[in-house]
Structures are given as C-alpha cells and as structure tokens.
Amino acid sequence: MLIVGELINTSRKLIKEAVANKDADYIKDIARRQVEAGAGYVDVNCGTLVHEEVETMAWLVNTIKEAVDAPLCIDSPSPKALKAGLELAGKGQPMVNSITAEKERYESVLPLVLEYKAKVVALCMDDSGMPETAAQRIVIIKKLVKDLTAAGVPQDDIYLDPLVKPVGVSDGAGLEVLDTLRFIKADYPSVHIICGLSNISFGLPNRKVLNRLFMVQTMTAGMDSYILDPLDKTMMGFYYASQALLGKDPYCMQYLKAHRAGLFTE
Amino acid sequence: MLIVGELINTSRKLIKEAVANKDADYIKDIARRQVEAGAGYVDVNCGTLVHEEVETMAWLVNTIKEAVDAPLCIDSPSPKALKAGLELAGKGQPMVNSITAEKERYESVLPLVLEYKAKVVALCMDDSGMPETAAQRIVIIKKLVKDLTAAGVPQDDIYLDPLVKPVGVSDGAGLEVLDTLRFIKADYPSVHIICGLSNISFGLPNRKVLNRLFMVQTMTAGMDSYILDPLDKTMMGFYYASQALLGKDPYCMQYLKAHRAGLFTE
Numbered sequence: 001m002l003i004v005g006e007l008i009n010t011s012r013k014l015i016k017e018a019v020a021n022k023d024a025d026y027i028k029d030i031a032r033r034q035v036e037a038g039a040g041y042v043d044v045n046c047g048t049l050v051h052e053e054v055e056t057m058a059w060l061v062n063t064i065k066e067a068v069d070a071p072l073c074i075d076s077p078s079p080k081a082l083k084a085g086l087e088l089a090g091k092g093q094p095m096v097n098s099i100t101a102e103k104e105r106y107e108s109v110l111p112l113v114l115e116y117k118a119k120v121v122a123l124c125m126d127d128s129g130m131p132e133t134a135a136q137r138i139v140i141i142k143k144l145v146k147d148l149t150a151a152g153v154p155q156d157d158i159y160l161d162p163l164v165k166p167v168g169v170s171d172g173a174g175l176e177v178l179d180t181l182r183f184i185k186a187d188y189p190s191v192h193i194i195c196g197l198s199n200i201s202f203g204l205p206n207r208k209v210l211n212r213l214f215m216v217q218t219m220t221a222g223m224d225s226y227i228l229d230p231l232d233k234t235m236m237g238f239y240y241a242s243q244a245l246l247g248k249d250p251y252c253m254q255y256l257k258a259h260r261a262g263l264f265t266e
Numbered sequence: 267m268l269i270v271g272e273l274i275n276t277s278r279k280l281i282k283e284a285v286a287n288k289d290a291d292y293i294k295d296i297a298r299r300q301v302e303a304g305a306g307y308v309d310v311n312c313g314t315l316v317h318e319e320v321e322t323m324a325w326l327v328n329t330i331k332e333a334v335d336a337p338l339c340i341d342s343p344s345p346k347a348l349k350a351g352l353e354l355a356g357k358g359q360p361m362v363n364s365i366t367a368e369k370e371r372y373e374s375v376l377p378l379v380l381e382y383k384a385k386v387v388a389l390c391m392d393d394s395g396m397p398e399t400a401a402q403r404i405v406i407i408k409k410l411v412k413d414l415t416a417a418g419v420p421q422d423d424i425y426l427d428p429l430v431k432p433v434g435v436s437d438g439a440g441l442e443v444l445d446t447l448r449f450i451k452a453d454y455p456s457v458h459i460i461c462g463l464s465n466i467s468f469g470l471p472n473r474k475v476l477n478r479l480f481m482v483q484t485m486t487a488g489m490d491s492y493i494l495d496p497l498d499k500t501m502m503g504f505y506y507a508s509q510a511l512l513g514k515d516p517y518c519m520q521y522l523k524a525h526r527a528g529l530f531t532e
Contacts (some may be wrong), residue, residue, distance in 0.1 A: 090430075118296065167511055168518055175513035178486065204518060206530040212506050213482050220444065220486040237472075241479050245433055245466065247441040252434055252470060264472040 001243065002041065002159075002225040004073050004095070005034030006196065007202050008060065009045040019046065019056055028067035029058065035070045037230035038239075042068060044085060045075035051208075053081045061088045061255065071199075073097050073227075079108040086116040095119040095194035095232075099148075101126035101140050109150055119157045121194055122148065130163055132170070134179035137162055141180070145188055159225055165209070166202035174200060174214060179223045185222035185263050193218075194225035214239050219246065237263035267509065267530060268307065268425075268491040270339050271300030271359070272462065274326065275311040285312065285322055293326065294333035296513055301336045303339060303527035305359050311341035315532075320348045325525075339363050339493075345374040358377045360530040361385040363493075364427065365414075367406050368394035376417055384411035385423045388414065390446075397422035398436070400445035403428055407446070411454055425491055426520055430461050433476070438465060440480060442485045459484075460491035478504045481485035487514065503529035 007030050010016045018026040028214050029154065031042050042064055046056040061072060061084075071092030073083030096122035099109040113120045122139045122144045125126045131137045141160055148158055164181045165173040177195070184193055195218065199211035212235050215226060232234055240258035243249045258264070276282045284292040303454050308330055312322040315409050319342065327338060327350075337358030340351030343442050352360055354529035365375040379386045388410045390403045397403045407426055414424055428446045431439040444460070450459055461484065465478035481492060485508045496502055506524035508514045524530070 019430050047479070060508060123526045135308055168515070171510075171516055171518075173515040174511040178512075204510075205525045206507070209503065209530055210511065214511050216482045216506070217511055218480050220483045235474065236481060241472070241475055242483070244470075245440040245476065245483055246444075247433070247438040248439055252437075255470070259471045264475055 001239075002192070002194070003039045003230055003239070004041040004043050004045050004097075004194070004225065004227040005031075005037075005039030006227045007034055007042060007229055007231065007232050008064065009075070010048045010056070010227070014050070014240055019049070020062070022059070024048065024063045024066075027063045031064045031067045031070075034230050035068045038236060039230045041073040042070050043073040043097065043227060047076050047078070047081070047099075050208060052082045053078060057081045057085045058088055059211040061085050063196050065090050071095065074118075077156070079112060082109065085111055086118065089116075093117065093119060093157075095121065095159070098123045099144075099153070101144050101147075106147070110148075113148075113153060114151065119159060120153060121149070121159045121161050123161045124163045130165070132165075132172045133172075134178065134183065137176070137180045138183050141184060142190075145191060155188060156192070159192040159194040160184060161194050161196075164197065164214070165200045166204075166205035167200055174217070177181075178217065181185055181218060181221040193223045194227060195223065196227045201254050202263050208232070211235070216242050219243075231241070233263045234265070267505075267514070268458070268460070269496055269505070270275070270307040270309050270374065270460070270493040271297075271303075271305030271496050272309050272496065273300055273495055274309060274330065275324070275341070276314045278313070282314065285315070285326070287431075288325070290329045290332075293329045296332045296337075296345040296470060299328045300496050301334045305496045307335050307339040309341050309363065309493060311363075311511045312347070313342050313367045316392060319344060320350045323351045325470070327351050331356050335498040336349055336421050339418075340384075345378060348375065351376055355370075355382075359383065359423075360384060361387065361425070362475065364389045365410075366390075367392055367410050367411060367413075372413070376414075377445040379414075379418045379419060380417065383399065385425060386419060387425045387427050389427045390429045396431070396441065398431075399451065401440045403442070403446045404449050407432065411457060420460070425460040426450060427462075429458050430463065430465045430480075432470075433466055434469035440483070444483065445492060447484060447487040447489055458491050459489045460493060461489065462493045473498070474498070477501070481505065482508050485509075499529045502529070 073095040075097040100123045167173045168253035197211040200214045244255040339361040342362040366389045433439045463477040467473035510521035
C-alpha cells in the first residue's frame with residue numbers, strides 16, 4: 001500500500017500564498033507532517049501557475065527535499081515541468097504524475113519516465129476522452145500496460161488511475177471503478193492501482209464521508225495506492241482499520257499504533 | 267437490502283429489565299424506533315432467559331406487534347421458543363433465526379420454516395463446528411442451499427450467515443468472509459447473505475469503527491442484509507453512503523434523505 005500526500009498543490013490557497021511569499025518553512029512543514037502521518041511519496045503540483053510552473057516546480061522540489069527523505073511525486077501535465085522536477089528530485093525513485101494514452105502526452109512523457117527510471121501514474125484516458133464504463137476503461141488499460149511494459153517500464157512501477165467520476169452525476173460512477181479494479185487485479189496482479197478520492201463526492205453533501213468510504217470500498221476491491229490528505233486523521237484511521245480487516249496488518253499492529261496515535265474518535 | 271433491528275435481545279441490560287418488569291411501553295418504543303430508523307424486520311431474542319424463554323417470547327411478540335407493522339425475526343436456538351414466536355408473529359412473512367447444518371438442529375428447525383413459510387437465517391456451521399476458512403464455509407453453504415431448496419424453501423427466502431470471527435484473533439478472519447461472499451454471489455445470485463457485525467472487532471479498540479467499516483467492506487463484496495443497531499446513526503449513514511457509492515440508490519435520493527435526517531456529522 002502506498003499513500004501519496006496531496007497537500008502541496010498550488011490549487012490550495014495556503015500553498016499558493018506560501019509559494020508567492022517563498023515561505024519555505026511552511027512548505028517544509030507540510031511536507032514533513034505528511035510523511036510523519038504515513039505518506040510514502042510527497043506530491044508536488046504547481047500546475048495552476050501556468051506561466052511560472054517550471055521555476056516554481058524547481059523551487060518546491062529543492063525546498064521539500066531539504067525537509068524530508070521521502071521520494072517525490074512530480075505532478076504536472078507539462079513535460080517541461082515534469083523534467084524540471086525530476087532533474088532535481090534526488091532522493092529515491094521519483095514518481096511521474098501522470099502519463100495518459102493520449103498520443104501526444106504519451107510520447108512526450110514516456111521518455112522522462114524511462115530517463116529517470118520513475119514510477120508512473122497512468123491515467124485511464126485517451127484521445128477519445130474520459131471513459132464512462134469499466135469496459136471502456138479496460139480497453140485503455142490494456143493499451144497502457146502493453147505499451148509501457150513494451151517500452152521497458154516494469155509492471156511494478158505502473159500505477160493505473162481509473163479516473164473517478166462523481167456518483168452524484170451518474171449513479172454507476174463508483175461501481176464502474178470497482179468493476180475496473182477487479183479486472184486489473186485478475187489480469188495484471190503486479191500493476192498498482194491509484195486514485196484521488198474527492199471526485200466521487202462532487203456535488204453531494206458530507207463529501208468527506210463519501211471520500212473515506214469510497215477508499216474503504218476500493219481497497220476491498222483491490223486498489224493499493226491513494227493520492228490523499230494524510231493529515232485527515234479519520235481518513236487515515238479508516239485506512240488502518242481497513243488494512244486490519246482485510247488481513248493485511250499482522251496482529252493488527254499498525255491498527256493498534258494508529259489507535260494509540262489518536263486517529264479514532266468513534 | 268434488508269436491515270434486521272437487533273436491539274430487542276435480553277442479553278442487553280435494559281431489555282432484560284423491561285422484560286422482568288413487563289414494561290411493554292419500553293419494548294414497543296424500541297421496536298417503533300428501529301422500524302422508523304430503517305429496520306425491515308425486528309429481531310426478538312430472549313435466549314438468555316433459558317427457563318422462561320417460551321413464555322417471554324410469546325409476551326415479546328404480542329407486545330411488539332401492537333407497536334409496529336414490520337414482520338418479526340424470531341431468534342432462538344430452541345425449536346420450542348421459535349414455535350411460540352412464529353405462532354403469534356402475525357404480520358407479514360416471519361423470519362427464523364436460525365437454522366444450521368447441524369443434524370439435530372436442522373431437522374428440528376426445518377419443519378417450522380416450512381410450516382410458517384418463513385425466511386430463514388442459515389448459519390454456516392455443522393456438526394464439525396464453526397469453519398475458519400472460506401473453503402470450509404463453502405462446503406457447508408453448498409449443503410445448506412441444496413438441502414433447504416430440496417425441502418421447498420425458495421432461494422430468495424434463504425439468508426446465509428457466514429459467521430464472522432474476530433480479526434483480532436486471526437488476521438484472515440475478515441478476508442475469509444469476503445472470499446465466501448464472492449463465491450455465494452457468483453454461484454447463488456438469488457440467495458441472500460446476512461451477518462451480525464460485532465464479532466469482527468472483538469478484543470480490539472474502536473470497535474464501532476471496525477464494525478461499521480466491515481459493513482462497508484462486506485456490502486462491497488455482495489452482502490445484502492445485516493443484523494444491526496439501526497439507532498446507530500453513523501452506522502446507518504455509512505449504510506446509505508455505501509448504497510449510493512455502489513450505484514444502488516438512484517439519484518442518491520436515500521442518501522440525501524439520510525443527510526437531511528442528520529445521519530452525518532463528518
């Protein structure tokens with residue numbers, strides 16, 4: 001299981017301000033707290049700063065790596081910003097977030113994945129757009145896994161993102177993702193599956209409850225990685241509880257540790 | 267989906283006192299509140315009162331049916347107590363809780379299921395004891411479904427209970443149940459699956475969190491009925507949220523109703 005800490009993203013107001021003020025201490029603190037809370041990778045996304053994304057990525061990566069030893073997840077649709085982040089990332093194996101099956105994006109991001117021997121988040125979309133059904137996702141997934149492995153990316157470095165859509169827009173949005181997971185686990189047992197959770201609850205009340213329970217549901221169906229806020233104690237409590245219930249936490253040791261750390265309030 | 271309200275059970279201190287004092291108003295109030303909160307059946311269990319179980323069952327059933335129109339789930343290992351409850355149950359199709367594959371119990375309970383055309387909870391155990399693994403459960407399930415349907419019980423009236431054991435005692439306890447569910451859904455799509463939730467968390471802290479999340483996990487794997495406390499608002503909120511996320515709540519109507527009823531606190 002892998003948690004990618006999502007908080008360092010300039011779409012978040014406080015991060016945007018810290019970047020504007022070159023407030024390195026704030027960025028370092030958020031990086032450190034995410035790792036302490038269980039993040040195995042720290043995501044870095046400054047895509048909202050279109051005209052200064054490359055310089056900002058470099059500053060953020062340099063800042064974060066002074067604070068934590070965890071490897072970084074360089075998050076951008078722009079190959080230039082990805083390159084800037086990967087070049088400086090340093091510690092451990094970096095992660096590229098993300099490649100897709102769109103021809104232009106695939107061809108521009110793949111060389112970076114290979115050059116930096118990175119793990120890669122592969123979004124389940126192609127030039128025909130975002131899929132609705134599990135069947136549509138599976139067609140794209142087959143192509144992504146085939147092409148990435150043929151290019152030399154090990155299955156264990158691929159993190160498929162099925163692309164979660166709002167259940168408030170389409171009743172079947174969650175179910176299509178769950179069905180997709182079962183296919184991936186059966187056909188590609190070494191490939192990882194990752195997603196962000198907040199899309200599922202778009203437009204509905206009690207979004208945090210829905211996001212957390214969709215994590216529990218997708219874990220049950222085989223998802224093994226999440227891009228989330230590790231400082232959400234209830235979310236992390238549910239994560240450890242789910243792992244214990246799924247038999248993935250010998251003697252419930254991590255669960256009991258989470259209990260002692262105060263992650264549960266009932 | 268079916269919720270069986272579990273609260274009228276003399277193992278609970280307040281119920282035991284109400285029975286001792288023949289406090290019909292208290293029993294009626296608990297019955298009414300469970301049905302208002304979403305229980306489709308009201309469980310009636312006075313098994314702790316060994317020497318007066320039959321008379322108590324009769325008094326409880328008569329009391330409860332004055333308060334609610336929901337059918338009753340007559341809960342006892344004793345054929346005499348089951349008979350006393352079923353004879354008086356009256357409204358709707360009653361449920362027998364429970365039969366097992368133990369020879370003596372099977373033979374003494376089956377005639378009651380047939381006589382009262384009842385739904386029946388079939389516990390996954392036989393004369394060799396309680397199963398540990400999914401494979402052991404599946405052997406018993408195949409026998410139960412074969413024998414019950416051969417005797418004339420429709421698949422749709424059978425509620426298999428896989429028997430949940432504590433994950434704090436055996437790491438794989440939850441996973442074996444989840445694997446059992448996948449087998450039942452694939453091989454017997456018309457048969458229902460039910461369980462109580464509290465065993466899963468025995469011996470661990472934050473039991474309510476574990477019970478609720480095990481409900482979410484088992485719903486994801488195909489369980490469709492629960493014996494639980496419908497007055498636990500967070501549990502019921504998770505139930506409605508899970509249904510919406512699983513695409514079983516058109517336009518999230520029940521979820522939004524649960525939201526307006528204050529089931530979510532985040």
